[in-house]
Amino acid sequence: MKNKIVLISDFDGTISKKDFFYMVIDNLLKDKKDALAPWQDYLDGKIKHIDALTGIFSQIHLTQQQLDEFISTIEVDTYFYDTAKYCMNKKIPFYICSAGTNYYIKKRIFDSLQKYNITLISNDATYSQQDGMKLVAPEQNSPYYNANTGISKQAIVQKLKDEGFFTIYAGDGKPDFKSAQIADVVFAKDMLLELCKKDNIKTKTFNDFRDILNYIRSIYEQ
Numbered sequence: 511m512k513n514k515i516v517l518i519s520d521f522d523g524t525i526s527k528k529d530f531f532y533m534v535i536d537n538l539l540k541d542k543k544d545a546l547a548p549w550q551d552y553l554d555g556k557i558k559h560i561d562a563l564t565g566i567f568s569q570i571h572l573t574q575q576q577l578d579e580f581i582s583t584i585e586v587d588t589y590f591y592d593t594a595k596y597c598m599n600k601k602i603p604f605y606i607c608s609a610g611t612n613y614y615i616k617k618r619i620f621d622s623l624q625k626y627n628i629t630l631i632s633n634d635a636t637y638s639q640q641d642g643m644k645l646v647a648p649e650q651n652s653p654y655y656n657a658n659t660g661i662s663k664q665a666i667v668q669k670l671k672d673e674g675f676f677t678i679y680a681g682d683g684k685p686d687f688k689s690a691q692i693a694d695v696v697f698a699k700d701m702l703l704e705l706c707k708k709d710n711i712k713t714k715t716f717n718d719f720r721d722i723l724n725y726i727r728s729i730y731e732q
């Protein structure tokens with residue numbers, strides 16, 4: 511198993527402590543009800559996930575410098591770095607797949623992506639002070655395209671499974687559920703944990719990345 515382990519993780523609420531869209535709503539937008547309306551529409555099945563995020567992020571009207579400073583305040587799980595380092599040293603591939611956007615992920619953890627050789631697969635985005643942030647899905651012919659979330663996390667997990675990897679998946683939300691259904695091992699918290707419980711999918715305790723690091727160590731060093 512040693513050479514065939516792969517770690518795939520969501521970013522928002524999994525590597526970061528709080529979803530970026532909740533940070534935006536709580537800290538930048540005045541009318542909380544209006545700000546949250548696109549998210550409620552998504553939860554009610556009225557609009558797509560990617561359009562809900564654009565609906566929220568397009569309400570940001572900071573200067574570029576203010577936005578960059580705000581992104582730098584995204585709180586990251588301390589043990590994420592230790593886990594990424596361990597994976598790199600043991601040549602375990604580490605993928606971050608996000609239905610958010612690489613716009614803020616790259617700005618927040620750029621050094622780690624480089625240093626620990628992490629593969630990031632997410633939506634692109636554009637930003638202007640006037641129009642806010644708009645998500646851009648991959649091309650429809652991309653192997654990772656999904657109409658709802660832009661990128662398909664499930665397709666990434668499936669591809670790695672097809673390549674013979676033992677897939678370890680970490681996530682916290684609804685867009686992680688289909689990945690959790692097919693992954694070999696699932697670390698789940700919050701809404702993903704609830705969905706897994708309902709669907710009888712076994713999950714591992716996931717308080718922070720220390721749990722993942724300890725698990726990978728235990729199977730790698732078997």
Ligand SMILES: [Mg+2]
Pocket residue numbers: 520521522523524681682683
């Ligand atoms: Mg998440």
